[in-house]
Amino acid sequence: MELKGKAHKFGNDVNTDYIISGRYKFKTLDMRELAKHLMEDLDPDFFARINKGDFIVAGKNFGCGSSREQAPLAIINADISAVIAKSFARIFYRNAINTGLPLIECDTDLIDPGDQLEVNLSQGLLYNKSKDLRIPVTPLPAVMLKILADGGLVEHFKKYGNFNFD
Amino acid sequence: MGKTIAEKILSDKSKQDAKAGDIVIADLDFVMGQDGTSPLAIRVFEEMKANRVFDPNRVAMVIDHSAPSPVEGVSALHKQMRDFAQKQKIHFYDIGDGVCHQLLPEKGHVLPGQLVIGADSHTCTYGAINVFSTGVGSTDLAAGMISGKLWFKVPETIRLVLNGKLAGGVFSKDLIIFLAGQITADGATYMAIEFAGEVIDALSVDARFTISNMAVELGAKCGLMEADQKTESWVKQHSIQSYQPVLADQDANYNYVKEYNLSDLEPQVALPHTVDNVTPISKVTGTKVDQGVIGTCTNGRLEDLRIAAEILKGKKIAANTRLIVAPSSRATFIAAMREGLIEALVEAGAAVVTPGCGPCVGTHNGVPADGENVISTANRNFKGRMGNNKASIFLASPATVAVSMLYGSITDPREIIG
Ligand code: SF4
Numbered sequence: 001m002e003l004k005g006k007a008h009k010f011g012n013d014v015n016t017d018y019i020i021s022g023r024y025k026f027k028t029l030d031m032r033e034l035a036k037h038l039m040e041d042l043d044p045d046f047f048a049r050i051n052k053g054d055f056i057v058a059g060k061n062f063g064c065g066s067s068r069e070q071a072p073l074a075i076i077n078a079d080i081s082a083v084i085a086k087s088f089a090r091i092f093y094r095n096a097i098n099t100g101l102p103l104i105e106c107d108t109d110l111i112d113p114g115d116q117l118e119v120n121l122s123q124g125l126l127y128n129k130s131k132d133l134r135i136p137v138t139p140l141p142a143v144m145l146k147i148l149a150d151g152g153l154v155e156h157f158k159k160y161g162n163f164n165f166d
Numbered sequence: 167m168g169k170t171i172a173e174k175i176l177s178d179k180s181k182q183d184a185k186a187g188d189i190v191i192a193d194l195d196f197v198m199g200q201d202g203t204s205p206l207a208i209r210v211f212e213e214m215k216a217n218r219v220f221d222p223n224r225v226a227m228v229i230d231h232s233a234p235s236p237v238e239g240v241s242a243l244h245k246q247m248r249d250f251a252q253k254q255k256i257h258f259y260d261i262g263d264g265v266c267h268q269l270l271p272e273k274g275h276v277l278p279g280q281l282v283i284g285a286d287s288h289t290c291t292y293g294a295i296n297v298f299s300t301g302v303g304s305t306d307l308a309a310g311m312i313s314g315k316l317w318f319k320v321p322e323t324i325r326l327v328l329n330g331k332l333a334g335g336v337f338s339k340d341l342i343i344f345l346a347g348q349i350t351a352d353g354a355t356y357m358a359i360e361f362a363g364e365v366i367d368a369l370s371v372d373a374r375f376t377i378s379n380m381a382v383e384l385g386a387k388c389g390l391m392e393a394d395q396k397t398e399s400w401v402k403q404h405s406i407q408s409y410q411p412v413l414a415d416q417d418a419n420y421n422y423v424k425e426y427n428l429s430d431l432e433p434q435v436a437l438p439h440t441v442d443n444v445t446p447i448s449k450v451t452g453t454k455v456d457q458g459v460i461g462t463c464t465n466g467r468l469e470d471l472r473i474a475a476e477i478l479k480g481k482k483i484a485a486n487t488r489l490i491v492a493p494s495s496r497a498t499f500i501a502a503m504r505e506g507l508i509e510a511l512v513e514a515g516a517a518v519v520t521p522g523c524g525p526c527v528g529t530h531n532g533v534p535a536d537g538e539n540v541i542s543t544a545n546r547n548f549k550g551r552m553g554n555n556k557a558s559i560f561l562a563s564p565a566t567v568a569v570s571m572l573y574g575s576i577t578d579p580r581e582i583i584g
Contacts (some may be wrong), residue, residue, distance in 0.1 A: 061352055069206070074194045091287070098305040141189040141305060142534055143317050147569060153305050157214035159402060162313045163191050 001102070001120040001149065003081040005053035009113040010042060012059035016071040016092065017061065018042050034070060035077035050078055055119075057111050058085040063092025072096040082119060084108055084126070097144050100152030106137040121145060168293065168415025170323040171390045172358040179281040184479045186322040186419070194224070195280035197310040200266045200368065201229045202527075203285035203303070205243040210308035219254045220314035226257035229267060230522040235259035236530040256547050264495025264521040267291040267379065267463035270302035272495055274405025278393040283310050288463050288545065293378035294371065295401060296393040296411050298358075301382065321358040321387045322421040324349075325414070328363035330429035337473070338373035338544065339465055339563035341381045343434040348426075348446025355385035357421060360414060360502050365428050366391060366455040371400040372469040379464045380545050383441040403546055431580060433566050438558035439549040445564065447578050456538040458483070458571040460516075460564050461492030461524045465543035468498050468505075468566040475507035477568040477582060478514035484574030490517040490532045492524025515571075528553025541576060 024037045039046040039056075056075065062085040063071060072095050075083065082102040096103050102121055111117065115130040124139025140148070146165055150156040156164070169177065170292075173184055180190035187407050197219075199207050204227050219225045227247050235241040239474075250257035259269050267288055269278045282291065289302035302316070310316050328346065359381050366374065374391055379388025391397075393411035401409070432441035433447040460466070471493065483489050491511050493499040499521050502508050512518060518533075519525075525532035526544045533553035534540050540552060540559045547559035562570070565579035 061355065064352065067203075067285075069299065069303050069305060087355070089352075090385070091301065093302045094306060098303070098309075143189050143191065147317075153309055154210060154213050157216070157309060157312060161216070163309070163315050163317070165191065 002054060003067050003102070003119040003121065005055050005081055005117060006051065007057045007111050007113060007115045007117055008046065008050070009111070010039070010056065010058040013061045013064055014042070014058050015065035016063060016068060017065055019071040031073045031077040032072070034074045038074050038078045047078055050080065053081045054079070055117055056083045056160040057108050057161040058078050058083065059108060060086040062088050063096070064089035067091040067095065069095045069099055072099045072101040076101050084111070084117075097147055098153040100147050100148060100155070102140070104137050106135050110135050121148070167419055168417035170358065170418045170420065171296070171392070171412050171414045172298055172321050172323055172388065173418070175181065175279060175281055176318055176320050178279070185322045186320050188320045189317060190320060191315055191317050192281055194268065194283055194310050194314050194316055195277075196259050196275050196282045197307065198224045198266055198270060198282070198284035198286070198289065199227050199307050200231055200286050201233070201244060201247060201436065203307060204247050205305040206304035207285060207311070208246055210305050211311060213313060214308060216312040219256055219311045222255040224314065225254070225311055226240055226270065226275060227251050228266035230261040230262050230265045230442075231527055232529040233520055233522040242243045256420055261522065262496060262520050264498070265463045265466065265523050268467065268494035268498065271295060271375070272497060277401060277405060277407060277409035278397060279410045283316055288379055290381045290388045291379040291463060293381060293389040294374035294391050296391060298388055298390065308509070315556055319356070321356055323360055323418070324354055325360045325362065325423040326418045327423065328361065328365040328428055329331070329425060330365060330426060330427040331368065332365060332431060335578070335583050336431055336433055337563040337565060337566060338369050338376045340390065340431060340505070341428060341435040342377045343436050343444055343561060344431060346380065346383050346436065347434070348441045349384045351383060351440060351442045352385040354381070357386055359389045361388045361389060361391050363425070367394065370469060371396055372467045375467065375480050376464055380441070383531040383545055387440065387576035388550050391472045412553070433563060435566070435576065436547055438547055438560065441546060441561065444539070445561070448575065450560070450576050451578055453560070453576040454539060455541045455570055455575060456487060457532065457534055457540045457562070458487065458489040458567045459525055459532065459542035459544060460489070460567055461494065461541070462507070462526045462544040463523070464545040466492055466498065466524070467493030468501050469545065470484070471498070471502045471507045471511070472505070473564045474568040475510040477565060478516070478572070479510040481500050481514055481572055483515040483571040487571055487574050488523055488532070489571045491516045491518045493518070493521045495521050518532060525552055527551065541570050543567055
C-alpha cells in the first residue's frame with residue numbers, strides 16, 4: 001500500500017477525547033459528521049485544512065484514553081491516510097488496525113508540519129520528500145497488513161467469515 | 167532463552183513459538199462483553215454477516231454497568247443483549263447477578279493458563295489466577311465471538327517482586343495504589359506485568375484480584391501471577407474442569423525486574439484526578455469526605471465487606487455523609503447476608519445497592535454533587551468518572567473508606583485496626 005500526503009503535526013499524549021471530543025461522540029453514529037470535529041479542541045479548523053491522503057503526525061502515546069472505536073473511525077472519515085507517531089496507546093492501536101486505519105511508528109522529530117511524505121506500508125518505508133530523508137520504521141506485521149488491505153476486520157470477516165492469513 | 171507467563175500462554179494458544187514482539191493469532195478460551203460494549207459488538211457481529219457464536223459455552227454477556235436500567239435508551243440496549251443471548255444460547259448474567267470481573271472467575275468460566283478477552287478494560291483481573299486476560303474493543307469482541315480467535319502482539323513483561331510483610335491496616339489495595347504511583351499511568355503500556363514475591367504469596371486470592379484488576383491503571387495489557395496452593399483450592403471451589411497453570415521460566419527475558427520491600431508501606435490514597443497521583447495517607451488525613459463507596463470489581467468481594475463490617479459494626483457513619491455498598495455478586499451478597507455483614511453495614515448507615523458496578527461509572531446509584539469529595543474502593547478517579555466533573559474522587563482500601571466514614575474525613579485505618 002502506497003500512501004502520499006502532507007504532515008499535520010501534534011504533540012505527545014493526544015487522547016481519544018482530543019481526537020473526537022466527548023461533546024460529539026455520543027450525539028451521532030454518522031462518522032462523516034463526527035470527522036468534521038476531528039482534533040477540534042487542539043486545532044479548531046483542522047478538518048478544513050485536510051487534503052485527501054494527508055497524515056496525522058504525533059509524539060508518544062497517541063490515542064490514550066477510552067476504548068471507543070469512534071476515534072479511529074473519525075480519522076478515517078476525515079480522509080487521513082495514516083497516523084505516524086512515536087508510540088500508540090494499546091487499545092487505540094488494536095481499534096485502528098481493526099477499523100482499517102494504518103499506523104506507523106517512528107521518530108517523528110524528523111518530520112515538520114507541512115512536509116510531504118510517502119509511505120510504503122508493506123515494505124515499511126517512510127520517505128520525507130521535503131527533506132529528502134528516509135526515516136526507518138518498524139514494518140507492520142503481515143497479519144496487520146492483510147487486515148488493512150481488506151479494509152479492516154469487519155470487511156475481512158465479511159470476506160472470509162473468520163481470520164484468514166494464508 | 168526461557169519464557170515469561172505471557173509468552174508461554176500465547177505460544178500454547180497460537181501453537182507456535184511466540185516471543186515478545188511477535189504477532190500471533192491465538193485460540194480464545196473465553197469471551198466476555200458487558201452492557202457498555204456488547205450492543206456495538208452485536209451490531210458489528212451482524213455487519214460481519216455472522217449467524218452463530220463459535221461456542222455458546224465460551225461466551226458470556228453481563229449486564230452490570232447500568233443495572234437495573236436507569237433510562238429508556240439503556241433499557242433498549244439491555245433488551246438487545248437479552249435477545250442476542252437467548253438466540254445464541256450463550257451464558258447471560260442479568261441485573262443483580264454481579265459485576266463481570268467477579269462473575270467470570272466465580273462461575274468457573276476462566277481457569278489458570280487460559281487466554282481470555284473481555285470488552286472491558288479491567289478484564290486483566292483474572293491474571294490473579296494465572297489467566298492471560300485482557301480488555302479489547304467492540305470489533306475485537308465481535309471477531310472473538312464469531313471465530314474464537316484473535317490477533318495479539320506478544321507483550322514484553324515487567325516482573326515486580328514484592329517482598330516483606332504488609333503491616334496491619336495495610337492491604338493489597340494500598341500496595342497496587344502505591345505501585346501505580348511508582349510505575350505511573352502509562353509506565354507499562356504494551357506490556358504484561360508479573361507480580362511475585364512474599365507479599366503476593368501471603369495474600370488471599372480475593373486480595374490478589376484487587377492487584378491484577380488495577381494492572382491496566384499502569385497501562386498494562388495484563389497483570390499475571392503464578393498459581394500456587396491457594397489458587398488451586400480457590401479454582402477447585404468454582405470449577406470442576408481441568409486446567410494447566412503456567413509458570414515463568416527462571417531465565418525468562420524481562421523488560422526489567424524490580425524488587426520492592428513493602429514492610430514499611432503505609433496505607434495509600436490516590437488523589438484526584440489520576441490514579442497515579444498517589445500519597446501515603448498521613449499527608450491527607452483530615453480531608454473531608456461526603457460520600458463513601460465500598461464495592462466495584464476492585465474491592466466488592468466478601469473479604470472486603472468483612473473488613474468494612476468489622477470496622478463499622480455497632481457504630482454509625484458520620485453525620486452528613488453517605489456510604490454506598492455494592493456487593494460484587496449475588497453469591498457475595500448472599501454470603502455477606504448469612505455472615506451478618508450486610509446487617510452490620512446497613513445498621514451503621516450504609517445504603518446497599520444491586521450487585522454490579524454500583525456508582526463506579528456514574529450512570530446511576532450515587533452521582534456526587536459539585537464540590538463534593540468521594541472516597542471509594544474503585545480503580546479510577548478521573549474527572550467526571552462518577553458522573554460529575556466538579557466532584558473529586560479519592561481511591562483507597564475498604565478499611566480506609568470504612569474508617570473515614572466514621573469520622574467524615576480521611577482517616578488512617580491503623581487508628582482502629584492494625
Ligand atoms: S466496577 Fe467500575 S471499573 Fe469495574 S467493570 Fe464496573 S464500571 Fe468498570
